[in-house]
Amino acid sequence: MEFRNKIEQLLNDFLAQREDLFLIDLKISAADDITVILDGDDGVSLQDCLDASRAIEFNMDREEHDFSLQVMSAGLSAPLSMPRQYAKNIGRDLKLLLNDSSETEGELVKADDEKITLILRYRKPKEVGKGKMDVVEEKEIPYSEIKKATVVIKF
The missing domain is CATH 3.30.300 (GMP Synthetase; Chain A, domain 3)
Incomplete structure (x- = not known):
């Protein structure tokens, strides 16, 4: 053999x-x-x-x-490469580099064989008046759009 x-x-x-x-x-x-x-x-x-x-x-x-x-x-800072790794990291924050070179960061709340679901929390300008408002958005991202994903390490 x-x-x-x-x-x-x-x-x-x-x-x-x-x-x-x-x-x-x-x-x-x-x-x-x-x-x-x-x-x-x-x-x-x-x-x-x-x-x-x-x-x-x-x-x-x-x-x-x-x-x-x-x-x-694999190590804590190693990029995630398969759906099973995403599933074990539900509840943690991920930093993603997407195929279009944009970056996003959010809490992983769901992972299946085709896609992940992140909760994105950010601030954006108010539509009327001055100041900013808090936004919480759920976003589904197919694995095919992810170039690199890493777990955000918090101390």
Whole structure:
């Protein structure tokens, strides 16, 4: 079995046992440096990374094929790349860069397989008179319009 296929199979077997975890990225360099990036519905613990690493490493023969292996979580500042990541971040604020180069920021209140729904809060000038008024708007955005989405980190 080809090296990459063997790694993918071992990783898929591990993830089949851990349905709370999912694969974000698998990279294998020309020098056989393997990088696995995972995310989970409830986050990813150090133990989750160790378990995934062992599931791969203990089933490979380093005498047959030498490689290096890194298993890590996606990280808090990493862009969201799949609907499952959006769903786990409901209730958090997201910053979006859209395909038309505009940016928007709002609270994620809903996510399905085609789109997300944000609550946007902003101030705009009053239509009559001076001053500004608070506006709360619900906006649906299809994934196809999102170039990059990140969770806004608040302290």
